[in-house]
Amino acid sequence: MASALSPQIRILDGGEPRLLTDIGRVDPESLASYREHGGYAGLERALTRLAPEEVIRDIEAAGLRGRGGSGFPTAAKWRVARDAAGERKIVVANLMAADPSALGDRALAEGNPHLIVEGLVIAAYAVGASEAVIAVRRDWTVAIERLRTAVREATDAHLGGYLVLGTDTSVQLSVWEGSGAYVAGEETALINALAGDRGMPLIRPPYPAERGLDDAPTVVQNGETLAHVAWIMAHSPEAFASVGSDESRGTKLVTLMGRVGTPGLIEVPLGTPLIDLLGMAGGGTGTTKALFVGGPGGGAIDAGSLNLAYDYDDLAGAGAIIGSGSVLVTDSATCMVDTARFFIDFNAREACGKAVPCRIGTKRLVETMDRILAATPRPNDFTLLRDLSRKVSDTALCKLERLASGPILTTLDRFGDEYRAHAERGECLSGACRTDGVPPLLQPLAGADPATGA
Numbered sequence: 001m002a003s004a005l006s007p008q009i010r011i012l013d014g015g016e017p018r019l020l021t022d023i024g025r026v027d028p029e030s031l032a033s034y035r036e037h038g039g040y041a042g043l044e045r046a047l048t049r050l051a052p053e054e055v056i057r058d059i060e061a062a063g064l065r066g067r068g069g070s071g072f073p074t075a076a077k078w079r080v081a082r083d084a085a086g087e088r089k090i091v092v093a094n095l096m097a098a099d100p101s102a103l104g105d106r107a108l109a110e111g112n113p114h115l116i117v118e119g120l121v122i123a124a125y126a127v128g129a130s131e132a133v134i135a136v137r138r139d140w141t142v143a144i145e146r147l148r149t150a151v152r153e154a155t156d157a158h159l160g161g162y163l164v165l166g167t168d169t170s171v172q173l174s175v176w177e178g179s180g181a182y183v184a185g186e187e188t189a190l191i192n193a194l195a196g197d198r199g200m201p202l203i204r205p206p207y208p209a210e211r212g213l214d215d216a217p218t219v220v221q222n223g224e225t226l227a228h229v230a231w232i233m234a235h236s237p238e239a240f241a242s243v244g245s246d247e248s249r250g251t252k253l254v255t256l257m258g259r260v261g262t263p264g265l266i267e268v269p270l271g272t273p274l275i276d277l278l279g280m281a282g283g284g285t286g287t288t289k290a291l292f293v294g295g296p297g298g299g300a301i302d303a304g305s306l307n308l309a310y311d312y313d314d315l316a317g318a319g320a321i322i323g324s325g326s327v328l329v330t331d332s333a334t335c336m337v338d339t340a341r342f343f344i345d346f347n348a349r350e351a352c353g354k355a356v357p358c359r360i361g362t363k364r365l366v367e368t369m370d371r372i373l374a375a376t377p378r379p380n381d382f383t384l385l386r387d388l389s390r391k392v393s394d395t396a397l398c399k400l401e402r403l404a405s406g407p408i409l410t411t412l413d414r415f416g417d418e419y420r421a422h423a424e425r426g427e428c429l430s431g432a433c434r435t436d437g438v439p440p441l442l443q444p445l446a447g448a449d450p451a452t453g454a
């Protein structure tokens with residue numbers, strides 16, 4: 001049985017596994033194996049027993065929100081696309097996994113690809129789409145191979161393709177391989193790339209669900225979101241919503257990394273306190289200083305606030321985001337200024353350059369951070385950091401820009417002493433500043449393989 005995941009994906013025990021349950025049990029290259037584990041029961045229920053609007057109502061009742069970062073209610077997006085004018089409608093699975101520190105989508109695509117295909121066909125049925133594209137990063141070779149096999153098998157078995165399950169619904173499935181920077185995972189950038197243009201975001205509205213690829217209403221959905229769709233259809237909205245916090249129902253795949261005993265991927269109910277997440281990864285390996293929650297556009301939560309719930313609203317209130325589900329744990333030997341500098345540099349490099357405030361502003365922020373780190377600040381550099389961070393955010397064309405300064409603003413607020421020690425005395429309070437290259441802690445975010453650092 002082919003079940004191996006890429007070496008950097010380790011699945012942790014514990015949590016509330018739903019989407020991860022069958023990884024390692026199901027053969028990802030076999031439709032028969034997926035079906036033996038109950039696969040396509042959700043599709044069958046949706047297509048043979050429910051009208052499209054009833055499927056949307058189920059997804060609404062579950063309270064499913066997009067897992068790709070925006071947290072937008074999935075049912076609301078589907079309804080917009082369903083109600084939009086036009087014969088041709090398209091659904092897209094977003095597996096561009098722009099944030100390299102988040103392993104969830106890749107684990108699903110490699111370990112249980114039919115779960116994504118099933119969710120995508122259900123989504124297509126609900127919105128009335130006849131085309132379904134799986135957009136996947138070109139360098140995920142194992143995932144691509146398995147997704148292609150899954151699409152072929154599903155099409156041959158009439159679980160996709162022509163006249164699905166003998167109904168009058170047809171959904172043409174395809175796999176599209178893409179590449180590009182972090183910004184290329186943003187949905188309008190992805191739509192541009194699918195159309196053959198550069199992966200640059202567009203001004204919204206119109207939203208893709210109204211007018212997207214080739215002007216057709218297009219629903220872009222994250223891979224994990226689609227896996228939840230299949231799970232909800234197979235188990236019920238109530239089962240999905242039985243865990244979670246107020247406006248954040250269900251489970252989420254979280255990648256725990258950095259200074260923890262056992263880095264890896266775990267599925268937890270939304271609303272799980274951050275302190276419990278830390279415990280699930282074997283606790284911090286040193287004196288935990290902060291958790292950077294949400295990846296490059298997230299924010300730093302200090303160790304005194306770890307009772308905070310891991311959900312959309314509590315994190316937003318603390319200047320962080322769920323993002324694509326990464327949680328980077330830092331300890332007393334991690335420099336917060338250096339770490340924030342890494343993130344803003346990442347955002348500057350991985351942006352597309354279309355919006356001037358983003359292109360110029362993020363670079364000026366990197367330079368300002370460098371002056372502080374080198375103890376050569378200009379007199380107004382702290383004011384500049386805050387003002388420019390806000391301006392870049394306020395004038396944003398896309399969310400990369402809107403969120404780019406999160407790591408700076410949260411560390412400036414919570415670890416201002418580290419900034420001052422660097423700027424005024426050239427002293428790193430953590431005693432562990434990077435001298436050259438990317439600190440080992442952050443290598444997974446730089447796209448390096450954490451196992452080899454290459």
Ligand SMILES: Cc1cc2nc3c(=O)[nH]c(=O)nc-3n(C[C@H](O)[C@H](O)[C@H](O)COP(=O)(O)O)c2cc1C
Pocket residue numbers: 065066067068069070071072074094095096097098099182183184185186187188220221222223225226398399400
């Ligand atoms: C810079 C940037 C990168 C993004 N990368 C991804 C990505 O890799 N995968 C993804 O599903 N969504 C990504 N998103 C979010 C998408 O724009 C979009 O909201 C999402 O695909 C919608 O699906 P969902 O509602 O299921 O989350 C990104 C957004 C931004 C601003």
